[in-house]
Amino acid sequence: xxxxxxxxxxxxxxxxxxxxxxxxxxxxxxxxxxxxxPGHTDRGYLPVRTLNGWTLPYKMKDxxxxxxxxxxxIEHEFAPGCRATCWGYNGSTPGPTIEAVEGDRVRILVTNxxxxxxxxxxxxxxxxxxxxxxxxxNQPAIxxxxxxxxxxxxNQHGTHMYHPHADxxxxxxxxxxxxxxxxxxxxxxxxxxxxxVLLLHNWALHPGTYRPDPAIMQExxxxxxxxxxxxxxxxxxxxxxxxxxxxxxxxxMWNHPIHLHSNPYWVTGSDGARWPQSQWRRxxxxxxxxxxxxxxxxxxxxxxxxxxxxxxxxxxxxxxxxNLPNTVGVDQSGIAGDIRKFLPGFNAMGQHGMSEHSRHVAxxxxxxxxxxxxxxxxxxxxxxxxxxxxxxxxxxxxxxxGDYRDPGWYQHPQGKIASKISSNPDYGxxxxxxxxxxxxx
Amino acid sequence: xxVQFLSHRAGAVLLTLAITGCVNxxxxxxWDASRAALSQRAPEVAQHLHDPSATAPHxxxxxxxxxxxxxxxxxxxxxxxxxxxxxxxxxxxAKLGIAxxxxxxxxxxxxxxxxxxxxxxxxxxxxxxxxxxxxxxLGELLFRHSAAxxxxxxxxxxxLSAAATIHTMATDVAHHWYDAAAxxxxxxxxxxxxxxxxxxAALAARFHAAGNISQLALSQHQQAAHAAHIALADAKAxxxxxxxxxxxxxxxAAPVRWDIAPLPARATFAASTEELLETGRTQRLDLxxxxxxxxxxxxxxxxARTLRWIPFLEVGIEREREPDGTRLQGPTIAIELxxxxxxxxxxxxxxxxxxxxxxxxxxxxxxxxxAIVTAHTGASHAAAKIDAxxxxxxxxxxxxLEEMQLQQNYMLTGPFELLTAKQTEFxxxxxxxxxLRQFWQQYVALGVAVxxxxxxxxxxxxxxxxxxxxxxxxxxxxHTDMQHTPAVHDHGGHH
Numbered sequence: 001x002x003x004x005x006x007x008x009x010x011x012x013x014x015x016x017x018x019x020x021x022x023x024x025x026x027x028x029x030x031x032x033x034x035x036x037x038p039g040h041t042d043r044g045y046l047p048v049r050t051l052n053g054w055t056l057p058y059k060m061k062d063x064x065x066x067x068x069x070x071x072x073x074i075e076h077e078f079a080p081g082c083r084a085t086c087w088g089y090n091g092s093t094p095g096p097t098i099e100a101v102e103g104d105r106v107r108i109l110v111t112n113x114x115x116x117x118x119x120x121x122x123x124x125x126x127x128x129x130x131x132x133x134x135x136x137x138n139q140p141a142i143x144x145x146x147x148x149x150x151x152x153x154x155n156q157h158g159t160h161m162y163h164p165h166a167d168x169x170x171x172x173x174x175x176x177x178x179x180x181x182x183x184x185x186x187x188x189x190x191x192x193x194x195x196x197v198l199l200l201h202n203w204a205l206h207p208g209t210y211r212p213d214p215a216i217m218q219e220x221x222x223x224x225x226x227x228x229x230x231x232x233x234x235x236x237x238x239x240x241x242x243x244x245x246x247x248x249x250x251x252x253m254w255n256h257p258i259h260l261h262s263n264p265y266w267v268t269g270s271d272g273a274r275w276p277q278s279q280w281r282r283x284x285x286x287x288x289x290x291x292x293x294x295x296x297x298x299x300x301x302x303x304x305x306x307x308x309x310x311x312x313x314x315x316x317x318x319x320x321x322x323n324l325p326n327t328v329g330v331d332q333s334g335i336a337g338d339i340r341k342f343l344p345g346f347n348a349m350g351q352h353g354m355s356e357h358s359r360h361v362a363x364x365x366x367x368x369x370x371x372x373x374x375x376x377x378x379x380x381x382x383x384x385x386x387x388x389x390x391x392x393x394x395x396x397x398x399x400x401x402g403d404y405r406d407p408g409w410y411q412h413p414q415g416k417i418a419s420k421i422s423s424n425p426d427y428g429x430x431x432x433x434x435x436x437x438x439x440x441x
Numbered sequence: 442x443x444v445q446f447l448s449h450r451a452g453a454v455l456l457t458l459a460i461t462g463c464v465n466x467x468x469x470x471x472w473d474a475s476r477a478a479l480s481q482r483a484p485e486v487a488q489h490l491h492d493p494s495a496t497a498p499h500x501x502x503x504x505x506x507x508x509x510x511x512x513x514x515x516x517x518x519x520x521x522x523x524x525x526x527x528x529x530x531x532x533x534x535a536k537l538g539i540a541x542x543x544x545x546x547x548x549x550x551x552x553x554x555x556x557x558x559x560x561x562x563x564x565x566x567x568x569x570x571x572x573x574x575x576x577x578x579l580g581e582l583l584f585r586h587s588a589a590x591x592x593x594x595x596x597x598x599x600x601l602s603a604a605a606t607i608h609t610m611a612t613d614v615a616h617h618w619y620d621a622a623a624x625x626x627x628x629x630x631x632x633x634x635x636x637x638x639x640x641x642a643a644l645a646a647r648f649h650a651a652g653n654i655s656q657l658a659l660s661q662h663q664q665a666a667h668a669a670h671i672a673l674a675d676a677k678a679x680x681x682x683x684x685x686x687x688x689x690x691x692x693x694a695a696p697v698r699w700d701i702a703p704l705p706a707r708a709t710f711a712a713s714t715e716e717l718l719e720t721g722r723t724q725r726l727d728l729x730x731x732x733x734x735x736x737x738x739x740x741x742x743x744x745a746r747t748l749r750w751i752p753f754l755e756v757g758i759e760r761e762r763e764p765d766g767t768r769l770q771g772p773t774i775a776i777e778l779x780x781x782x783x784x785x786x787x788x789x790x791x792x793x794x795x796x797x798x799x800x801x802x803x804x805x806x807x808x809x810x811x812a813i814v815t816a817h818t819g820a821s822h823a824a825a826k827i828d829a830x831x832x833x834x835x836x837x838x839x840x841x842l843e844e845m846q847l848q849q850n851y852m853l854t855g856p857f858e859l860l861t862a863k864q865t866e867f868x869x870x871x872x873x874x875x876x877l878r879q880f881w882q883q884y885v886a887l888g889v890a891v892x893x894x895x896x897x898x899x900x901x902x903x904x905x906x907x908x909x910x911x912x913x914x915x916x917x918x919x920h921t922d923m924q925h926t927p928a929v930h931d932h933g934g935h936h
Contacts, residue, residue, distance in 0.1 A: 207853050208844065321848070324855035325658075329651035338640045339856070342633060343863055345846045346856070357852060367851035368844060374852055 045183035048097060048195045048247065049404065051234040051391070052226045056096035064105045064151070067098055069120065071142075071164070071176065072113040078203070078222055079232035082372045085211045086175040086227075087114060093175030093227045094199045095162070102157040102185040108150045110142055114171075117141030120150065121165035122180060123249075124271030124293065127152040135166035142166075157184040158273050159247040159293045161199065173214035175227055177201065177251045190277070192297060193242035193401060198225045200288060200310070200389065202252040207319055208368035217253060221319040222372075223310065223388035229318065230309075230390035231377035235406060239399040240303050249293040256310040258296070259285040260393065263306055265298035285311055300395040305379075305410040310389035318372040318387035328353060358383040380409040466545070469494040470537035471600045478604040482724045483894040486611045489521045493534040502526070513702040516618040519691055523614045524607070527692030533603040540599030547592035550585050553577040553757070568764025574773060576757030580748065587744045594737030598730050605726035610690075612889045617687040619885065622704040623878030624676070624683035630874060631669070631676040634867035638669035641860040662857070665864075707827040707880055714817050717891050721813045724892035728809060731802040738795040745788040753777035809890065816887035823880035830873045838869045 047055060058065040069089045076093050077083040089095025100106050112118050119141050121133035131152045135141035142148045160180040164171035179197045201224050204216030225233045238244045248258055249271070266280040271293035288294045309316050327350030336348035347365070349356060354374065361373040362383070377384040384390075396407050421427075467473070472492055480487035491502075506526050509518045524530065556574040561567075581588065645662035648654040684697045712720075722728065753776065760770035777784075845862040848854040888894060 207848060207851070319851070319853060321851075321853040321855065324852065325648055325857060326651075326653040327648075327855075328653070330647050330653055331651070332644065332647060335640055335644050335647065338636075339644070339860065342637050342640075343842075343846065343859060345843075345850070346859065347850065348856075350852065354852065360850070365850045366847055368847045368853070371847075371851060371853070 045099070045101060046192065046195050047099060048179070048181050048197045050094075050097045050179060050226065051196060051198045051236070052228045052232070053092065053094055053197075054096050056090065056098050058100075058106075061107070064107045065100055066107045066109065068109040068111070069095060069178075070111045070113055071118050071120075071171075073115075074175075076175065076227060077232070078205070078224065078227065079229045079372055082205070082222075082229075082370055083210070084203075084205050084370075087171060088175050089178055093177070094201075095176070095178030097179040097181060097197060098162065099181045099183065100154055101183045102154050104182075105153045106151065109147055110150065111147040112142045112144055115144060117143050117166050118164050118171060118176075119166045120162050122150070122152075122160065122162050123291070124158070124160040125152075125180065125182075126155050133165050154182050156273060157182040158269055158271060159197070159249065159295055160271050161249045161251060161293065163251055170214040172251060173204070173212055173216075175201070175203075175212070177249075179247065179249060181247065184274075188274075190297070191243070192245040194236075194238050194244045195247070196236055196245065197247040197249075199227075200225065200248065200250040200252050200256050200258075201227060202254060205319075205370075207371040210370055219322055220253070223252070223315040223317075225389055225391055229372065229388050230316070230386050231384075233391035235392040235394050236308065237394050237396075237399060237404055237406070238300050239401065240300050240395055240397045242401070243297060243299045244393075246296045246308075247293065248288050248296065250288040250290055253290060254312070254315070255287050255289045256312065256315065256389065257285045257287045258294075258308070259311040260296070260298075260308045261306040262304070263298050263300060263393065263395075265296040267294055268297045269293075269295035300393075303395045303397050303410065304412075306393040306395065308391050308393050309386070314388075316386050316388045316390045318374045318376065320374045327351060355383075355385060358385050466541060470534065470541050471596060472534060472537060472603075474597075475533075475537070475600045475603040475607070478601055478726065478729070479607060482604075482726065482892050483608055483611065485517070485894045486520060486524070486608060489524045490607065491525060491530075493531055510699040513700045514618070515702045516615050516622075519618045519687065520611045520614050522693070523610060523691040527610060529606065529610050529692065533606050537599060537603055540596050543599075544592045544596040547595060548585075548589040550581040551578045556759075562764060568766075570761065570764055572759060572761040574757055574759040576755050576773065576775070578754070579756045580751050580754040583751075583754070584744060584747065587740065587747075591737060591740050591744065594733055594740065598733050598737065601726055601730045601733065605730065608726060608892070609889075612885060614687070614690045615885045615888070616882065617683070617690040618701075619704070619878060619881040621680070621683040621687040622701055623874055623881075624680040625701055626704045626874045626877075627871060628673070628676040628680040630867055630870045631673040634864060634871075635666075635669040635673040637860055637863050637867065638666040641857060642666035644856060644860075669864075704874070704877060704881070707824060707831070707877065708884075709824075714814060717813050717817055717887070718810055720893060721809050721891045722806075725805075725809055726892060728802070728805055728892070731798065731805050735795065735798045735802060738791060738798050742788065742791040742795050745791040749784045749788050750779060751776075809892075812890040813887070816883060816890040820880070820883040820887050823876065823883045826876050827873075827880050830869075830876055834869060835873060838866045842866055 056067050056069070058067045060066070070091075071087070071089060072091070074086055074088045074091055074093065075083060076086040076088065086093050098106075098108070108120070110118075110120055117135065119133045119135040119139060122131070127150075130138055131150050132138045133150070139148075160182065161177060162180050163177045177199055179199060181197060202220040203222040203224065204213040204219070205211075205221050206213055207221070222229055228234070236244065236246065245268070246265075250256060261284075264282055264284050265286075267275075267283055267286050268277075268280050269275050274295065283296075286294055286296060314320070327348075330351055332348035332351065336346060339346045347360070349360065357373065358375050358377075361367075361376060362378075367373060372387065375383070375385040375387050377386050377390075394407060394410065396410075399407060469492060472494060476487050476490050476492075479490065502525055506522055509522050509525075512518070514522070554574075554576045556572070556576065558570075558572040560570040560572075562569065642659075642662045642665070645654060645659050649656065649659040681697075684701065685695060687701075688695060688697045755773075755775040757773045758770060759773045760768060762768050842859075842862050845854060845859050849856060849859045
């Protein structure tokens, strides 16, 4: 690390260039930092953790980091009880995260084991036109069985993605995507202690089917964080006082307002670049638009289990019917019994809302094959009644740095949890709004 | 040869004739022969055929009928009721009596004719002439055997016709029974369908009361319920008419005072077309009648040929007493001279009738073979159609309903879509009941075509009740309303 005294001294010797040269010299031939912050690998950066995913290893060949992606058909589980034939990279959706460092020369081999041509676009990367990956525009498509090479130097750092650009509608709909993280070659001024990445996506996996439908534009069934739905989404873990970054990319068909409970965060970057600190925004909900990436950072100030989810209510649900008659408020008593004479399995439901659904499912109510219930997941106090784009941030006082093991549910200290004070619905004299035709004073 | 001798001989001959002319007629008018003819072809029907000549008390017959009607009527018991109660049985028995009389007329020679004449003279002192004669148609005596054979044919035909009429009555009862059972089943399916539509409309009313569906949507549900109710009324009326038709076929007076058993499922009757054609050739009563009629006409032609030359021959004796007391007596003979050809017409008529009968039998042969093959083809197709319903369409419809219920469980589809799927299931059931009705009618037609027993107890029954009977039957299984399922909480996080 270049110290301030050395900078002042070096300026005197020859200017900033000597400072830069000395900094690079300190890194060594392999680009390794000589002084590593806690958690950083010998590669000089803190590797990201891809929730429910993994990072692609590389081989060094003549100074070039060589990665190998394989586009192929895969079997993927969204959550226990729901799986599908999807398309992905190297056996998973999303595909493995590619991590490199600004200034690296990378070579990415892409083998196509799909049944149709493909290509890969490096979303947000500054690359030569011929490497941009739009089939037909920048290159011929990668034919079935072929392996092509993309090679370019990384001239930036930040949070990016990769995805097909041949039959993009279909190949994206089937799950072909991945994160491309470029770490800065110089340490970040505000270092993080944990660095997560997740990609947002949506799937039209119609009830009872085993293959997504790429023709659907709006009525999706599954909303995912890294191709998983709650309760199969991996929680984010951190120690109280640590700084956490969440890199979120959106390759779905909807914008998603990502909300984190009780931990306001800074929006610190996009797929265009990391923003100067003066441009950081303080938010609790950040809309990640289609095709965008956002970096969110914060320091956890107190322990607990905090929900993190898309704030579009339907996106935190499992598959649900649309265009159904609204059952809320409908008294079906008596008639349900008449109907059961001919439909023994019929259940009247939804008169007072849909909360009962998770109880019904827990009691054994079956749905179509390979179909998740609309809301599910149990917490320490009962059904969480969520699905889709929902996960939990678990902050613990005693979580060791680099420890990603699930610590279980948070144990609330006494006096710091909501408590019931009455079971009488008429308790108290709460003030209510007056009639709508009142005069405003 | 003296006149006295002749008189004695004539007397002896007449006495012999008198004795031999007194034949023993069967007390049952040949009913047993009819039953035997029926038994060879339709033993199930024949075994329940009672003897109308038997002096069975009227009450006993009524009791037997009431006993049969006390239990839900099957096709088999319906036929038995008809065999006991239908006036057609007594009608046929009466016909046999007429046939028997006709046989007597045809088979027995004419009685000798005694004549007496008295002629008074108007001459003074004149006496009177008295003539006595005794004549007998000799032609009839000479050809009595041939005539008797012809008469035998006629009464045999009459007895076969009685058996045929009874067989037709039984098949008619079976036909109406299957129609009625299917109509009752159809009404049951429509009742379930109407009940489902009513429940759907009632549910829609609740949704409307909650402000969750529009008046238009509510009206559409009510429309479907009303239409289903009208269809139910139609089905019930059709069932009532079909039951009355069966009642009538059994020979009972209205109103209907019995219940009907369920329509049986598809059955298997193992017989090839060739076997059925051979059976038809040997079994069909109308074919047997046609054959007998040809035999009869052949004998008639032969007799007519002979009688053409001896159209009329009468012999006898005559005795005359003259006014002076002189008695004259001697044989007489009368013979028609075939000079002007009038005796040709019976022969021509018989020959033509024979030709006609032969042609009609050929036509009947062809009709029967076509009827058998048609009925067999129809029955085979109907059986295949039933199999398609049972093995393919109904199970798939049930699968659809089960999957729809799973979707409704997870609120992926609404209750009305589920009820609509149930209505579709009932519609499939109705089609199946109609297919089953056609199946059984084809098999009745096959029994008629072959001239054998009407199928009431088939060789192999495929199931004891129709699949749709289970679908239409309301479920009485206890059910726990999911709305009252208690919440299950893990309270481990509480302090």
